[in-house]
Amino acid sequence: EVHLLESGGGLVQPGKSLRLSCAASGFTFSVSAMGWVRQAPGKGLEWVSCISYNSVFKFYADSVKGRFTISRDNSESMVYLQMNALRAEDTAVYYCAKGGLMTGYAYTDWGQGSLVTVSS
Amino acid sequence: QSALTQPPSASGSPGQSVTISCTGTSSDVGAYNYVSWYQQQPGKAPKLMIFEVNKRPSGVPDRFSGSKSGNTASLTVSGLQVEDEADYYCSSYGSDNNYLVFGGGTSLTVL
Numbered sequence: 738e739v740h741l742l743e744s745g746g747g748l749v750q751p752g753k754s755l756r757l758s759c760a761a762s763g764f765t766f767s768v769s770a771m772g773w774v775r776q777a778p779g780k781g782l783e784w785v786s787c788i789s790y791n792s793v794f795k796f797y798a799d800s801v802k803g804r805f806t807i808s809r810d811n812s813e814s815m816v817y818l819q820m821n822a823l824r825a826e827d828t829a830v831y832y833c834a835k836g837g838l839m840t841g842y843a844y845t846d847w848g849q850g851s852l853v854t855v856s857s
Numbered sequence: 858q859s860a861l862t863q864p865p866s867a868s869g870s871p872g873q874s875v876t877i878s879c880t881g882t883s884s885d886v887g888a889y890n891y892v893s894w895y896q897q898q899p900g901k902a903p904k905l906m907i908f909e910v911n912k913r914p915s916g917v918p919d920r921f922s923g924s925k926s927g928n929t930a931s932l933t934v935s936g937l938q939v940e941d942e943a944d945y946y947c948s949s950y951g952s953d954n955n956y957l958v959f960g961g962g963t964s965l966t967v968l
Contacts, residue, residue: 772957774903781860781962782895782903782946796956832902842950842957843893843908850902 739763739846741833746851749823757851759833764846766814770774770837772844773807773818775829775853783829786818787837801827823855861947861960863887870935877963879930879947885958887928891950894923894932896943897962903946907932922934934965942967 759771772787786797786807792852795807805817816833831851834844862880869875878884879894886892891923892910895903907923910930920935930949934941947960 774959781944782897782948782957782959784948784957787956796953798956841893841909841912842891843905843948844903845905845908845914846897846901847904 739835741835741846741848743831743833743848743851745798746831746853748854748856750857751824751855753823754821755853756820757831757833757853759816759818759848761814761816761833761835764835767811769835770839771809771816772834772836773816774834774844774847775827776850777829780829783813784829784850789837798857810825820853823853825851825855829853845856850854859958861949861958863945863947863960863963865961866964866966868968869934870968871939873937874933875937875965876931876933877945877947877965879932879949881928881930881949881951882948883928884961885949885951885955886891886925886930888952889950890902890925892923892925892930893948894921895946895948896941897946898943906945937967939967941965 741764742760781828788807804822809816833848835846836844883888894907897903909921946962
């Protein structure tokens with residue numbers, strides 16, 4: 738059974754940094770593309786970033802480009818989202834999700850989410 | 858990266874069918890057969906219901922079906938059940954310059 742567990746969320750001041758982690762299990766992580774999707778309180782889903790299985794390809798939403806960095810460690814089955822220069826509008830639940838080209842750009846499995854609150 | 862357009866709400870009675878639309882552009886929905894649909898129950902993570910326009914993951918009831926015409930994709934839920942009440946989101950691949958875009962979501966009410 739696929740299991741994705743996010744951690745690292747919390748309250749952070751505007752302009753500061755935070756790193757989210759996602760621990761994956763139950764599937765062959767090293768051949769799976771991964772992504773992050775966020776959901777602001779009471780709002781819809783917004784795609785944030787994704788990374789190919791071998792870290793060669795990384796894509797970002799315009800809203801986070803230049804501030805967020807996605808990475809992964811296949812030896813540890815972990816994916817990360819480094820978030821810098823955080824803004825109030827980055828406040829959201831951040832979901833780690835499994836999927837990419839091989840799944841028709843669909844996210845087949847999701848974590849339970851990690852809440853990031855950006856506020857002074 | 859503009860969001861795909863979905864109606865904010867939809868409704869139907871148990872046993873009826875309802876269709877939710879998802880309108881994009883010739884650069885995303887119209888260009889690729891990479892439309893997905895997700896169901897999100899309150900307080901829960903999204904669940905994949907349809908991928909590649911009309912394919913159902915294992916375990917998703919065949920009451921859920923997807924289609925596409927031009928720049929508009931659709932999700933049809935037949936034989937509505939109370940447990941189908943949820944928010945539904947579409948998404949589409951849109952090339953490397955606009956990798957993935959979601960719709961604004963549709964709140965489905967089963968009356």
